[in-house]
Amino acid sequence: MGKALIIGAGGVASVCVHKCCQNPDVFEEICIASRTKSKCDALKAKLDGGKTKISTAQVNADNVDELIALINSFKPDVVINLALPYQDLTIMDACLATKVNYVDTANYEPLDTAKFEYSWQWAYRERFEKAGITALLGSGFDPGVTGVFSAYAMKHHFDEINYIDILDCNAGDHGYPFATNFNPEINIREVSAKGSYIEDGKWVETEPMEIKRVYNFPEIGEKDMYLLHHEELESLALNIKGIKRIRFFMTFGQSYLTHLKCLENVGMTSIEPIEFEGKKIVPLQFLKAVLPDPASLGPRTVGKTNIGCIFIGKKDGKDKTYYLYNVCDHQECYKEVGSQAISYTTGVPAMIGAAMLLTGKWNTPGVHNIEEFDPDPFMDALNKFGLPWKESFDPELVD
Numbered sequence: 001m002g003k004a005l006i007i008g009a010g011g012v013a014s015v016c017v018h019k020c021c022q023n024p025d026v027f028e029e030i031c032i033a034s035r036t037k038s039k040c041d042a043l044k045a046k047l048d049g050g051k052t053k054i055s056t057a058q059v060n061a062d063n064v065d066e067l068i069a070l071i072n073s074f075k076p077d078v079v080i081n082l083a084l085p086y087q088d089l090t091i092m093d094a095c096l097a098t099k100v101n102y103v104d105t106a107n108y109e110p111l112d113t114a115k116f117e118y119s120w121q122w123a124y125r126e127r128f129e130k131a132g133i134t135a136l137l138g139s140g141f142d143p144g145v146t147g148v149f150s151a152y153a154m155k156h157h158f159d160e161i162n163y164i165d166i167l168d169c170n171a172g173d174h175g176y177p178f179a180t181n182f183n184p185e186i187n188i189r190e191v192s193a194k195g196s197y198i199e200d201g202k203w204v205e206t207e208p209m210e211i212k213r214v215y216n217f218p219e220i221g222e223k224d225m226y227l228l229h230h231e232e233l234e235s236l237a238l239n240i241k242g243i244k245r246i247r248f249f250m251t252f253g254q255s256y257l258t259h260l261k262c263l264e265n266v267g268m269t270s271i272e273p274i275e276f277e278g279k280k281i282v283p284l285q286f287l288k289a290v291l292p293d294p295a296s297l298g299p300r301t302v303g304k305t306n307i308g309c310i311f312i313g314k315k316d317g318k319d320k321t322y323y324l325y326n327v328c329d330h331q332e333c334y335k336e337v338g339s340q341a342i343s344y345t346t347g348v349p350a351m352i353g354a355a356m357l358l359t360g361k362w363n364t365p366g367v368h369n370i371e372e373f374d375p376d377p378f379m380d381a382l383n384k385f386g387l388p389w390k391e392s393f394d395p396e397l398v399d
């Protein structure tokens with residue numbers, strides 16, 4: 001059916017490549033391109049021989065001209081951006097110049113400011129529309145499946161949704177005192193930022209980790225979770241009818257929090273460059289270099305994740321509550337694709353989002369968040385490609 005250019009060769013890209021190869025009628029040909037070509041070649045070596053044809057390339061995704069040259073030589077139908085949020089705009093520029101569809105899993109962040117919001121990417125709307133191409137923003141799990149869950153709840157269960165709580169629980173244990181389960185730099189920027197949520201159309205800001213709740217997660221049990229700022233709050237508050245409040249909670253273990261506090265206290269999480277032995281270094285980038293590579297956590301991580309959304313709203317004039325979630329087992333992911341569940345729960349929806357565009361099931365030119373599309377074919381694909389969802393009409397609520 002089509003050709004996909006996958007940019008990045010880290011934990012999430014590895015899962016996405018495996019999943020494209022499990023869906024060869026849609027992904028006839030893929031090219032894996034990243035800064036370090038040997039990582040692309042290693043992935044190709046693992047998966048070569050199946051029906052999907054694989055090639056590799058070296059690319060610096062900060063450089064628009066290099067991206068344009070690569071796109072012009074491979075001629076993909078879609079570019080799947082699984083590099084870092086810093087590269088979103090350069091890759092979107094290259095897609096515009098070559099008129100190719102675009103998919104990502106995280107919104108743009110400037111390298112020198114730990115701030116993530118959609119304004120920079122939404123500014124491309126008109127240009128994508130005019131070019132007749134689609135940018136699908138946030139096709140991971142959160143953002144991603146959480147938006148699809150919201151669109152599905154709205155379509156099938158509610159007339160209006162007034163409250164959404166997104167709950168992200170990772171009960172996996174990798175045995176290290178401290179490691180992050182996706183790119184450490186992006187992860188630490190996210191969790192050390194101030195928390196925030198939307199209430200009555202306004203952002204309410206909190207100190208980092210100020211709001212804590214305990215939740216009894218299905219198939220996992222009780223875990224401490226903390227309110228964080230998260231990018232999908234911004235788009236869901238606009239795209240889902242009736243929202244009064246929307247919050248995002250993520251679980252953290254005590255060891256993670258104690259290490260993070262200590263690293264913050266000594267300045268290791270700072271993104272301000274410092275002078276070190278005659279060279280400028282960014283402490284957080286140095287920290288990333290000494291932490292375990294998230295892609296290496298697969299064999300040692302045991303336990304499950306449970307990520308989902310609790311919706312409260314109205315149907316036919318009556319109050320209604322609905323909980324949609326997925327439970328994923330780290331070791332089962334490792335057995336299937338050689339990765340832990342965080343990369344898995346992001347890489348699978350990245351493949352599905354690209355498949356929605358390649359098959360024409362989703363086809364509205366412009367720049368769109370995932371909840372703007374029909375959720376049904378995506379929900380079916382989640383069941384088919386390893387992220388089956390469950391529902392409950394009587395969940396425990398978060399106060």
Ligand code: NDP
Nearest residue numbers: 008009010011012035036061083106140141142143182183
């Ligand atoms: P990794 O650090 O494992 O992989 C990133 C890859 O991008 C690496 O292969 C890296 O190359 C490559 N890369 C970085 N900069 C460039 C560049 N300038 N040019 C070309 N390639 C580059 O990250 P993850 O796989 O863990 O995460 C990938 C993305 O997924 C991130 O944006 C992250 O925020 C997002 N994510 C989204 C989630 C969701 O649910 N929505 C959840 C988890 C992650 P090199 O190997 O040379 O460093």
